[in-house]
Amino acid sequence: MTAAAARREFSGAMARLGPFGAEPLLALGVSGGPHSLALVLLAEDWLRPRGGRLLALIADHGLRAESAAEAAGVAALLAGRGIAHRILPLRLAPGTALHDRARAARLAALLGAAEAAGAPWLLLGHHRGDQAETLAFRALRGSGPDGLAGMATARAAPGALLLRPLLGMAPSALEAICAEAELSPVRDASNADPRFLRGRLRAVLDPDGPGAEALAEAASAWGLRRDRARAAVATRLAEAAAFRPEGWLRLDRAALGRDGIAVAALTAALRVVSGGPYPAPAAGVAALLARGHGALGGAILTSAGVLAREPAALSPPIAATQGVVWDARWRVTRPLPEGARIGPAGAGPAAEGWPEGLPAVVRAGLPCIFLGGESSSAAAHTIFQPQGGAAS
Template sequence: MTTDLADRFAAALDPATKSLAVAVSGGGDSMACLDLADDWAKRRGVHLRAVTVDHGLRPEAADEAVHVTRVCAARGIPHAVLHWHWDRRGNLQASARQGRYALIGDWAQDCGIDTVVLGHTTDDIAESFLLRLRRAPGVDGLAAMPSRFERHGVRWVRPLLRASRAELRRHLTARGLGWVEDPSNDDPRYDRARARALRTALEPLGVTTSGLARAATALRDGAEALDWAVSRIAEDHVTVVGGDLLLERLDDLPAELARRLTLRALRVVGGAPPPRQAALTAIHSGLVQAGQHTLAGCLIRQDGAALRIAREPAVVSGLRMDTTEPWDRHWRLQGPHAPQFQIAALGDAVALCPDWRQTGFPRDSLRASPAIWRNEELIAAPLAGLSNGWSAEWTGWRDESAPSGYGN
C-alpha cells in the first residue's frame, strides 16, 4: 500500500462515513480506488460495496463487469452490476453519464449507502479542461470537477483528484493487481481519447497535465468565491413575491455576478438543470424585454426595472399530492387537512377566484401557484385571494444553499 496515496484517500473521506460504495469499471483508476477503499473500510469497520454500470455500448463491457465481480468475490466485497440503455435521445455521452449517476444513486439508497466513491484523477481534470475549451465556457465551465457533491440523495466523493493515472497504475503493479484497458481510451473517434492525445502533444510546450489541473482547480476556487459573493448580495437584489423572485438593480452588479444571481434564481424556482450560458447572456442583453420567455422551467419577463422569474405553469400542471407534503419542492400549505384534499396547480381555475386581480400577482404566476382540490372541485387558492382557511408559504429562497455554478 502506498502510504501517501492511502493518506490522501483517507483525508478526502468523512471519518463519520458508515457505509461506502465504489463505482468500478475495471479500469486502472477505479480498480486502484477499489483497493484503497477496501483497505480504508477494513481499518475502520465500514461496510463496503462495489457497483459497475454496463452501458451496453461495447461488447467488452460484460466481460469487464465479470472481471470486477471475480475480484470483488475474492476480497469478500459485495458487487452489483447495473444495466443502462440509451433511449436514443440527446447526446450519448451526456446521457450515459446522467444515467450512470441515477442508477448508482437509486441503488445506493436502496442499499442504505451514504457515500459513493469515484476514481477520477488529475488526468481527468486536465482532459475535461481541454474538452470544455471548445465551448468557450465561463468560469464554471472550465472549473475542476468538485471533490464532493450531493446528487440523487447520495454523497459522492472523488478522493483521487490529486493523484495521476500513472501513479495509480504503479500502485496496482506494486500490489500485484491487474486492470482492464478500455480500447475506447485510444480510439480517436471518442472525444476523451482525442483530449488525451492533445494533452500529450502540449507537453513539449510546457503545458503539463498538472499545470492544466492547477488552472482548473484555481477556477473552481474562483467559482466558489463568486458563489459566496452571490449569497451575500442576494439580500439586497432579490425580493420574494409569493413564489416569484424579483431581481432588482442587476445593472449595478458586475456582469458575472448578475448572471450567477439570475442562474441561482432560475434553479431555485424551476428546479431544472442549469441553462447554457448563452441563454443567460441573451436575457441580460435585453432580449427578454420583448415579452415573456420560458427557460429552465421558469417564466421570465421584465417587471418595471426588475426581472421577474416565476414558475412555468405547464411544468406543474400535472403535479398532484397530499396536502401535508411539500408541493413543487418549496410550497408548504396550512389549513384544514383532510384525506380527500390534494394540492395541485390552480391553472385556468384562476378565473374562479373573483379577487385574483386584487392580489397583485400576474395571472401566469397564479396559474402555477398551489391550490386545494377535492377531485375536480376547487376548494381554496390562497395566493389568488380564495383562502377558505388555507395559507401557502414558499420556502425556496430561504432553503437555498447550494452553489449557483453552471454544473459539475
C-alpha cells in the same frame, strides 16, 4: 507518487471533503478499470478504522458485446473482498452522441442507486489526468471560466453529494495500488478510440506528464475563481432572496442590485425555481433584471418581486407512480391509487384552499394528485402543503 503516498493523499482529500460522521456509508462508481479499483482499495483502507461500509455500483453501459461479462467479473472481484455491490444495466438507444449520453446515463444511474441505498456520498475515480483532459476538451469547445475550472472535487447532485478524492493524484500511482494488490483491471479499448475527440486527446496528452500536471493546476486556479464567484452569489442571494418551501422566492430588488453579481444571482434563482438543467442566457437575465418583470427559462418574475415557475412552461400531467418526478422538481414518494395522475393545480378548484398570502402564480404551478380523472377540489389532493414553514 508511490502507493503509500497515494494513501496519504487520499486521507488528506477525504479530510478536506468531510466530515463524514461515524460509520459512514460510501457509494463508489466502479467500472473495473485501474483507477476505480484503486478508489475501492483506498476507500476500503480509509473506512476500516471508522467502521464504515462501501457500496460499489457497477454501470453496465452495454456499448460493447463483452460489457456484461466484464461487469459480472468486477462484481465477482468485489464479492471476493466482501464488498457490497450492485450492477446497474443501462440500455441506450442507438443514435448520435452515444458516448456523451452513456456518461450522462451512467451518472444518473449511480446517483439513483446511491440515493436508493441511503448513501449520502457518491465517490468517483477521476484523477489528475482526467482533469487535464477535461480542461483541454472544454477549451477546444470554447468553454468559459466555469468550464475551464474543470471537475469540482465536491458537487451537490440529485440524490447524493458527488466527491472526487483522486483529482490530485497521477494515474500511475493508482495503477501501482492495483498492482500492489495483484488486481487485474478491465481495459476499455473504446477510451482510446480516435474517432472521438477524447480518444484523440488521450493519444497526445500524457496523463502522468508535465503537460497534464500544468493543465490540472490551471483547472485548480480557475476552480478557486469559480468558488469565490459562487460565494459572492450565495451572499447576494442570502441578502436579497427569501426562499419559500413551495418552490418560489421573493426578491428584494434594492438588495439584489444591478451589477454582474446580481445577474449571476438571478441566473441561479431562475434555475432553482424552474428546475431547468441549464442556466438561462446571461444577456436574457440582464435584460430581465433591467426590465423588472417577465418570463425566462421556465420561470416568471412579477413586478412585485415574486419569482415562480412559469405556468405556461409546466409539464403536462403524468401517471403518479411512486418515485416519478414531475416537472423536474417534485417527486412522488408514496404509493397512490391506480390511475392517479400528478399535474399542476392550475387556476381551478384544485388551487383553492391554500394559505393566505400565497401568490396566485405560485398556486397555479404547485403539484396536485388527480384521482379518477376529476379535477374538483374534492378529488384533487395536494402533494405538497406547507406546514409550519417546512415541507411535508
